[in-house]
Amino acid sequence: xxxxxxxxxxxxxxxxxxxxxxxxxxxxxxxxxxxxxxxxxxxxxxxxxxxxxxxxxxxxxxxxxxxxxxxxxxxxxxxxxxxxxxxxxxxxxxxxxxxxxxxxxxxxxxxxxxxxxxxxxxxxxxxxxxxxxxxxxxxxxxxxxxxxxxxxxxxxxxxxxxxxxxxxxxxxxxxxxxxxxxxxxxxxxxxxxxxxxxxxxxxxxxxxxxxxxxxxxxxxxxxxxxxxxxxxxxxxxxxxxxxxxxxxxxxxxxxxxxxxxxxxxxxxxxxxxxxxxxxxxxxxxxxxxxxxxxxxxxxxxxxxxxxxxxxxxxxxxxxxxxxxxxxxxxxxxxxxxxxxxxxxxxxxxxxxxxxxxxxxxxxxxxxxxxxxxxxxxxxxxxxxxxxxxxxxxxxxxxxxxxxxxxxxxxxxxxxxxxxxxxxxxxxxxxxxxxxxxxxxxxxxxx
Amino acid sequence: xxxxxxxxxxxxxxxxxxxxxxxxxxxxxxxxxxxxxxxxxxxxxxxxxxxxxxxxxxxxxxxxxxxxxxxxxxxxxxxxxxxxxxxxxxxxxxxxxxxxxxxxxxxxxxxxxxxxxxxxxxxxxxxxxxxxxxxxxxxxxxxxxxxxxxxxxxxxxxxxxxxxxxxxxxxxxxxxxxxxxxxxxxxxxxxxxxxxxxxxxxxxxxxxxxxxxxxxxxxxxxxxxxxxxxxxxxxxxxxxxxxxxxxxxxxxxxxxxxxxxxxxxxxxxxxxxxxxxxxxxxxxxxxxxxxxxxxxxxxxxxxxxxxxxxxxxxxxxxxxxxxxxxxxxxxxxxxxxxxxxxxxxxxxxxxxxxxxxxxxxxxxxxxxxxxxxxxxxxxxxxxxxxxxxxxxxxxxxxxxxxxxxxxxxxxxxxxxxxxxxxxxxxxxxxxxxxxxxxxxxxxxxx
Numbered sequence: 001x002x003x004x005x006x007x008x009x010x011x012x013x014x015x016x017x018x019x020x021x022x023x024x025x026x027x028x029x030x031x032x033x034x035x036x037x038x039x040x041x042x043x044x045x046x047x048x049x050x051x052x053x054x055x056x057x058x059x060x061x062x063x064x065x066x067x068x069x070x071x072x073x074x075x076x077x078x079x080x081x082x083x084x085x086x087x088x089x090x091x092x093x094x095x096x097x098x099x100x101x102x103x104x105x106x107x108x109x110x111x112x113x114x115x116x117x118x119x120x121x122x123x124x125x126x127x128x129x130x131x132x133x134x135x136x137x138x139x140x141x142x143x144x145x146x147x148x149x150x151x152x153x154x155x156x157x158x159x160x161x162x163x164x165x166x167x168x169x170x171x172x173x174x175x176x177x178x179x180x181x182x183x184x185x186x187x188x189x190x191x192x193x194x195x196x197x198x199x200x201x202x203x204x205x206x207x208x209x210x211x212x213x214x215x216x217x218x219x220x221x222x223x224x225x226x227x228x229x230x231x232x233x234x235x236x237x238x239x240x241x242x243x244x245x246x247x248x249x250x251x252x253x254x255x256x257x258x259x260x261x262x263x264x265x266x267x268x269x270x271x272x273x274x275x276x277x278x279x280x281x282x283x284x285x286x287x288x289x290x291x292x293x294x295x296x297x298x299x300x301x302x303x304x305x306x307x308x309x310x311x312x313x314x315x316x317x318x319x320x321x322x323x324x325x326x327x328x329x330x331x332x333x334x335x336x337x338x339x340x341x342x343x344x345x346x347x348x349x350x351x352x353x354x355x356x357x358x359x360x361x362x363x364x365x366x367x368x369x370x371x372x373x374x375x376x377x378x379x380x381x382x383x384x385x386x387x388x389x390x391x392x393x394x395x396x397x398x399x400x401x402x403x404x405x406x407x408x409x410x411x412x413x414x415x416x417x418x419x420x421x422x423x424x425x426x427x428x429x430x431x432x433x434x435x436x437x438x439x440x441x442x443x444x445x446x
Numbered sequence: 447x448x449x450x451x452x453x454x455x456x457x458x459x460x461x462x463x464x465x466x467x468x469x470x471x472x473x474x475x476x477x478x479x480x481x482x483x484x485x486x487x488x489x490x491x492x493x494x495x496x497x498x499x500x501x502x503x504x505x506x507x508x509x510x511x512x513x514x515x516x517x518x519x520x521x522x523x524x525x526x527x528x529x530x531x532x533x534x535x536x537x538x539x540x541x542x543x544x545x546x547x548x549x550x551x552x553x554x555x556x557x558x559x560x561x562x563x564x565x566x567x568x569x570x571x572x573x574x575x576x577x578x579x580x581x582x583x584x585x586x587x588x589x590x591x592x593x594x595x596x597x598x599x600x601x602x603x604x605x606x607x608x609x610x611x612x613x614x615x616x617x618x619x620x621x622x623x624x625x626x627x628x629x630x631x632x633x634x635x636x637x638x639x640x641x642x643x644x645x646x647x648x649x650x651x652x653x654x655x656x657x658x659x660x661x662x663x664x665x666x667x668x669x670x671x672x673x674x675x676x677x678x679x680x681x682x683x684x685x686x687x688x689x690x691x692x693x694x695x696x697x698x699x700x701x702x703x704x705x706x707x708x709x710x711x712x713x714x715x716x717x718x719x720x721x722x723x724x725x726x727x728x729x730x731x732x733x734x735x736x737x738x739x740x741x742x743x744x745x746x747x748x749x750x751x752x753x754x755x756x757x758x759x760x761x762x763x764x765x766x767x768x769x770x771x772x773x774x775x776x777x778x779x780x781x782x783x784x785x786x787x788x789x790x791x792x793x794x795x796x797x798x799x800x801x802x803x804x805x806x807x808x809x810x811x812x813x814x815x816x817x818x819x820x821x822x823x824x825x826x827x828x829x830x831x832x833x834x835x836x837x838x839x840x841x842x843x844x845x846x847x848x849x850x851x852x853x854x855x856x857x858x859x860x861x862x863x864x865x866x867x868x869x870x871x872x873x874x875x876x877x878x879x880x881x882x883x884x885x886x887x888x889x890x891x892x
Contacts, residue, residue, distance in 0.1 A: 002688040041656035078853035111853035134653035172890040207580035210487035242448040399892035407524035407557035444618040446845035
């Protein structure tokens with residue numbers, strides 16, 4: 001390995017020799033002195049070089065110094081370099097109060113001089129050149145936050161004896177809606193890309209796994225261009241046996257959110273404040289819970305009538321109820337519960353006392369739906385009836401319905417979009433910003 | 447939640463009232479006493495019930511006892527039940543020295559009486575009914591081992607400041623070989639399923655991420671039916687900047703393997719010994735390294751001439767060199783290094799002193815290749831030349847080649863098949879056994 005010191009560790013070091021590596025952000029090439037702002041994955045640093053514009057035949061060292069000066073004058077933005085030099089703490093240096101005086105400089109990789117994007121380029125243009133866009137410190141932070149969030153969730157699951165599963169993304173039939181399905185040529189047959197791990201994480205319950213989780217890709221052939229939709233996204237899924245109702249799922253869900261957000265606050269809270277102007281707050285539990293019918297009433301009383309013919313909420317309604325919850329309870333999350341059976345999939349369990357509603361919920365965060373959870377119907381006769389009611393063919397659901405014929409404990413779980421959580425947490429306006437490489441109806445590149 | 451105690455925790459408890467839940471494995475319905483072997487995700491337990499065959503009108507409790515007796519007589523294998531009763535330690539009980547005398551019994555979910563598979567069913571038949579197959583304690587253990595392995599790797603990565611990425615599985619072009627590519631109808635266009643995250647994990651290097659990892663699905667339209675191949679598999683990938691050669695990648699690789707295997711030994715070592723008859727050994731580092739040319743000579747001296755016209759090894763050769771390493775160094779792993787350029791992809795860096803070989807390796811574990819790693823070529827001119835040499839069209843590689851035009855540090859990494867590692871570690875003979883739901887040329891169900 002190149003023996004380098006991460007820039008974030010320099011401030012805590014004493015003055016003296018150091019080696020740093022990274023890419024060139026800017027070069028200020030003054031007559032007597034040259035400055036480079038160097039970035040690595042941990043931060044930015046000022047490098048300084050006293051310019052030697054001519055070789056002095058009486059000074060043996062001047063040839064080398066002259067060569068370094070010429071190299072710096074020709075450095076293009078984005079070039080990767082390794083520099084060994086003297087670290088010096090100096091309060092006058094705006095960039096972190098330190099600088100490194102260049103001793104040796106090696107250009108590891110030259111960059112084409114003109115960057116195809118600038119800080120004010122459109123999001124679409126930036127996505128074309130995503131690998132350059134990701135060099136911005138904000139972008140780097142997003143993916144470190146993502147890493148911390150996922151690890152906190154997984155650590156919670158591991159400590160609570162969950163089993164990690166990898167469900168197949170190639171399926172013989174649809175798992176959710178036939179409408180938004182990608183077809184794959186599969187030898188002489190046709191396969192479909194999984195829209196969610198729904199059927200297969202449920203399979204773990206009759207398999208006796210008890211509690212499972214998966215973080216993996218899901219695919220929807222969704223032609224919409226909103227800031228919240230993608231054709232491929234990372235889905236956070238969990239499913240547990242022996243629940244009494246969706247209340248148990250919500251309790252698990254809020255504990256996971258707290259674990260994830262607490263870890264982010266501890267590790268990145270200050271930097272998030274500084275880069276995004278957002279204060280990360282660890283939410284209190286329990287999160288507020290409001291039955292959907294009540295939520296629609298509350299929203300109506302606020303003067304907004306949801307313009308839908310079915311019993312569902314709409315995005316503006318979700319914003320309104322979130323605003324109400326924020327005012328009343330000071331909370332960023334709200335569980336909307338008891339969705340109508342008419343707008344929920346056949347596998348959601350219905351309320352024992354009211355077949356018109358389901359044991360299900362949506363989790364709304366900063367006014368946007370990030371997750372759907374539910375108790376599942378595990379009684380094969382009821383499940384089959386509900387499938388038929390929804391116009392599904394039990395024949396086609398054969399392998400799924402079999403899961404319920406050989407014994408299965410009551411169970412439930414949720415699926416949550418990773419990108420939505422990150423977008424809302426950091427106050428950004430599109431999942432494109434927080435997705436490593438976004439995929440939409442007209443974006444497959446890079 | 448159903449308030450239950452996991453069976454594995456019963457042995458450490460004092461005698462007294464307990465509630466357990468799980469599925470029925472066997473029922474022994476004797477005239478005077480009934481025995482049930484109950485399984486949950488943590489273990490097996492004997493339940494006992496003194497049979498009450500007739501209701502005694504003088505004994506108020508006998509109606510209830512009679513009903514429980516009748517219920518047990520009618521219990522089918524696989525039914526999920528919840529039992530509250532009295533725990534009693536008794537050395538004479540073969541199953542763990544404990545039993546629970548049934549107080550109340552609730553059938554949570556009935557099972558169809560006849561199980562479609564038995565312990566001696568063929569693997570193909572078992573895969574048809576995978577959710578029942580997974581109830582076997584060996585199968586449950588496999589996925590708990592998988593969970594521990596992945597968490598140990600991720601913890602290592604997190605502690606070493608790696609960033610987790612989720613690369614897209616939908617691509618506009620091939621990332622490896624055009625031959626084994628699945629095509630996806632993508633609106634009016636065609637997409638392809640990623641054969642590996644190769645291009646996109648490399649993208650993280652010019653993006654300045656430094657060190658990245660991903661565990662996710664990869665797809666190969668591979669028509670072969672061997673015990674080591676699948677059309678969809680879980681790939682463990684990592685990629686790091688600022689390496690000096692593939693030696694740095696191998697060092698990272700062996701540290702990860704040690705972290706993963708150590709965690710498994712600690713958490714599951716005894717149970718693996720008991721269920722699979724395999725002793726988990728934490729390997730010593732460094733793992734042996736043998737250049738491929740030398741390995742072929744060693745194998746030839748052992749009397750096996752690799753029957754290939756190219757410079758590659760074959761599976762029998764890998765077994766032979768592994769046997770040699772085991773005899774000579776007592777090691778289960780061996781890095782075969784310096785593969786010929788002719789048999790490696792265009793993006794592998796070639797040896798500075800010998801263009802005929804690459805800075806690459808395969809990792810062989812118990813005689814089977816589980817991984818390929820390499821330093822990548824990051825110099826755009828060399829990379830373009832090597833792509834052309836391999837008959838690739840630089841035009842089609844456009845977006846990938848762009849990654850190298852705007853500055854990029856030297857880097858390398860590896861990809862490793864999760865299922866192969868688990869299969870070899872546990873001494874199993876097919877990746878089908880260790881894959882949650884196997885996908886092959888003629889298997890898309892369940």
